[in-house]
Every structure is written in C-alpha cells, then in structure tokens.
Amino acid sequence: MSIGHTLLGLLEKGPRHGYDLKRAYDERFGQDRPLHYGQVYTTLSRLLRNGLVAEAGVESGDGPERKRYAITDAGVTDVEQWLGTAEKPEPYLQNTLYTKVVLALLSGRSADDVLDVQRAAHLGTMRELTRRKASGDLADQLICDHALFHLEADLRWLELTAARLGQLSAQIAGVTG
Amino acid sequence: MSALLEAIDLHKSFGPTPALDGAGLRVRAGEVVAVMGPSGSGKSTLLHCLAGILTPDAGVVRYRDVELSSMGDGARSELRRTDFGFVFQFGQLVPELSCLENVALPLRLGGLKRREAESRALEWLERLEVAAVGDKRPGETSGGQGQRVAVARALVTGPRVVFADEPTGALDSLNGERVMQLLTTAAKETNAAVVLVTHEARVAAYSDREVVVRDGRSREVAPVR
Numbered sequence: 022m023s024i025g026h027t028l029l030g031l032l033e034k035g036p037r038h039g040y041d042l043k044r045a046y047d048e049r050f051g052q053d054r055p056l057h058y059g060q061v062y063t064t065l066s067r068l069l070r071n072g073l074v075a076e077a078g079v080e081s082g083d084g085p086e087r088k089r090y091a092i093t094d095a096g097v098t099d100v101e102q103w104l105g106t107a108e109k110p111e112p113y114l115q116n117t118l119y120t121k122v123v124l125a126l127l128s129g130r131s132a133d134d135v136l137d138v139q140r141a142a143h144l145g146t147m148r149e150l151t152r153r154k155a156s157g158d159l160a161d162q163l164i165c166d167h168a169l170f171h172l173e174a175d176l177r178w179l180e181l182t183a184a185r186l187g188q189l190s191a192q193i194a195g196v197t198g
Numbered sequence: 199m200s201a202l203l204e205a206i207d208l209h210k211s212f213g214p215t216p217a218l219d220g221a222g223l224r225v226r227a228g229e230v231v232a233v234m235g236p237s238g239s240g241k242s243t244l245l246h247c248l249a250g251i252l253t254p255d256a257g258v259v260r261y262r263d264v265e266l267s268s269m270g271d272g273a274r275s276e277l278r279r280t281d282f283g284f285v286f287q288f289g290q291l292v293p294e295l296s297c298l299e300n301v302a303l304p305l306r307l308g309g310l311k312r313r314e315a316e317s318r319a320l321e322w323l324e325r326l327e328v329a330a331v332g333d334k335r336p337g338e339t340s341g342g343q344g345q346r347v348a349v350a351r352a353l354v355t356g357p358r359v360v361f362a363d364e365p366t367g368a369l370d371s372l373n374g375e376r377v378m379q380l381l382t383t384a385a386k387e388t389n390a391a392v393v394l395v396t397h398e399a400r401v402a403a404y405s406d407r408e409v410v411v412r413d414g415r416s417r418e419v420a421p422v423r
Contacts, residue, residue, distance in 0.1 A: 137417065144403060
C-alpha cells in the first residue's frame with residue numbers, strides 16, 4: 022500500500038500540515054493501522070525532495086509553528102498515474118484497492134475506471150493460470166487453483182464494490198476531511 | 199481483423215425498464231469473448247439480441263455484414279440452426295429423446311439421414327467424453343454429463359458462433375471447469391467463436407477477452423500486460 026500516493030491524493034483538496042494529513046489518513050484508511058507521525062514526516066520529506074509536494078507557508082498558532090504542504094502539478098500527475106495503473110494481481114490487495122476507489126471518488130475521478138482496470142489485470146492473470154493448469158500435472162493444477170480462488174475472491178469483492186459505488190460516494194461526501 | 203458478429207448501440211426495454219441502453223460488442227472468428235456483469239445488468243439480453251432471438255428496439259446487429267433485422271423470421275431461424283450453436287444453464291435437451299438422438303437432432307432438422315446424423319453425433323459425444331450415455335435419456339445422466347451432451351449438440355453442426363449463457367451455472371467447480379475446457383478447446387479446433395455470458399471469473403478466465411455490461415451499457419477494457 023503506497024502511503025506516499027495516498028497522502029498526495031489527500032493533498033489534492035488543498036494544502037495541509039502533517040498532523041492534519043495524518044488525521045485525514047487515519048479517519049479514512051487507518052482503521053487497522055493508523056500512521057505514525059514519523060511515517061508522515063519521512064514520507065512528506067521524500068515527496069518534497071521529488072518535487073511532488075511543495076511547502077506552502079507556515080501555520081502559527083498556540084503550539085509550535087507548522088509547515089503546510091501543497092501538491093504540485095507533478096504530484097497530481099503521479100496520483101493520476103497510480104490510480105490508472107492496475108496493482109499486480111495477488112491476494113490481499115483489498116487495502117490498496119479500497120484506498121484507490123475512495124481517492125477516486127473524493128477527487129471526482131471515475132471509480133468505475135479504477136475497478137475496470139483492476140478487473141482486467143486480475144482476469145489477465147487468471148487466464149495465464151488457467152492455461153498453465155491445462156498443461157500442468159495435478160500438483161500444478163492444485164497450486165494454480167489456490168491462486169485462482171484467491172483472485173476470484175478479490176474480483177467478487179471488486180464487483181460488490183462496483184455495485185455499491187453510489188452508496189460509497191454518498192457516504193464519502195458526508196465525511197469531512 | 200473484421201468482426202464476424204457485431205452489435206452497435208443496442209437499446210431494448212421490457213415495459214418501462216431498459217435492459218440495454220447503448221450496448222455493443224464485436225466478435226471475431228474463433229475468439230472466446232466473456233460477457234460479464236452483475237445480475238440484471240443486461241448481459242443475457244445482449245446475448246439474445248446478438249443471436250437474433252430478441253429484436254432490439256434500436257441499434258444494429260450484423261452477422262457477416264448482414265443486418266439481422268433485414269432478414270425475415272424464417273431466414274433468421276435458419277441462420278440460428280446452421281451458423282449458431284447454443285448452450286444454456288439447463289433445460290435445453292429434449293427429455294423424450296436419447297442423448298445421441300438429442301445431439302443428432304439439429305443435423306436431422308437440416309435434412310441429414312438418421313444414420314449419418316447419428317454417426318456424427320457419436321463422434322461429438324466421444325470428443326466430449328460422454329459416448330457412454332448416448333443411449334440414456336437426459337434425465338438419466340448427471341448434470342455434468344448432460345451439459346457435455348448439450349455442448350456436443352451445440353457444436354455438431356459446425357457453427358461459426360456458439361452462444362453460451364451461464365453454461366456451468368448448475369455444475370460444481372470440477373465439472374464446470376471440465377465443461378469449459380472441452381467447450382473452448384472444441385471451439386478453437388473448429389474456429390468457432392464463443393460468446394460466453396458468465397458472472398464467474400474462473401469461467402471467464404477461459405475467454406480471450408472480456409466485456410463488462412453494467413446498467414445495460416457494455417464496456418471493453420484493454421487487457422493489461
């Protein structure tokens with residue numbers, strides 16, 4: 022799961038400081054694993070170094086001064102590419118796929134596109150496994166079947182998500198952040 | 199390569215409900231195309247329009263560059279008998295006939311003598327590994343055997359396109375996979391195209407490419423390599 026891309030996606034709504042980003046991330050994607058502050062700042066400095074975010078002023082309040090970060094054009098292109106690229110089909114992708122779908126909806130991009138691209142990639146891998154199964158011995162067949170069933174489970178989840186995009190979209194619009 | 203069969207911008211409603219709302223599909227000779235999508239998305243309606251069983255309210259279906267809507271009912275029925283084959287989820291074999299007679303039936307309807315028709319039918323039963331049930335009636339066979347007999351019947355006339363609507367829907371995984379393997383292998387060997395409607399990814403994995411139907415509209419996603 023790419024934390025960098027996710028933070029970039031969250032920055033598309035407007036500049037934020039690190040603490041704010043962590044909160045937005047945890048609220049949407051951190052159910053099982055909230056981000057550590059260290060992770061946020063290491064990631065932000067990497068994004069800064071690569072020109073994907075830029076510093077956008079300092080926020081001063083009661084506490085210490087806090088730097089705000091804004092996404093750059095290169096950052097937007099980077100998010101765009103990430104959303105448009107299928108993940109390597111393998112089991113247990115739900116986390117990343119869920120993040121991509123939510124970010125697409127948040128940014129007004131097509132979540133159907135994210136799902137369709139991923140479905141095509143999954144089916145591509147499933148085709149290869151199916152062909153390998155046809156020419157392999159029983160051991161090959163059993164190994165391929167294991168992978169096929171896992172990929173199928175992922176795809177069924179994708180289909181279910183596709184069917185609930187409208188609902189998800191409405192719910193996300195209701196959450197601030 | 200040009201399309202053997204194509205549907206362009208099809209619309210079809212049953213009462214006030216649109217089943218197809220701008221769906222399209224191109225099928226080339228010898229390829230296996232999976233039509234996927236959730237229940238009620240319009241995938242079976244698309245298949246029925248492609249096969250000339252249903253007439254769309256608007257849009258065009260062309261087979262070998264001839265519009266199906268320009269043909270009379272008789273010519274369309276003839277086309278379905280000579281050029282198309284069908285495999286459904288169940289209920290397609292005539293219960294009163296033996297499995298061999300079932301497979302021979304399309305050839306007999308085409309005017310072939312009984313002996314010749316049954317000899318060809320037997321070849322197909324052998325190819326699908328169910329020659330042993332030739333003398334039995336469909337009701338006396340297992341689901342997997344019955345479905346292989348149905349595949350034999352769909353292929354016996356040497357169709358250019360086989361329409362398969364959830365052909366493994368009533369079978370367990372192992373039987374379903376064997377039926378898919380036999381169907382796609384036989385289709386490739388005879389250069390028949392297959393239009394395969396399924397909601398199961400493991401079945402769709404036997405196809406060369408997939409088209410997704412959602413809310414009556416179809417969508418083709420370029421395979422990702």
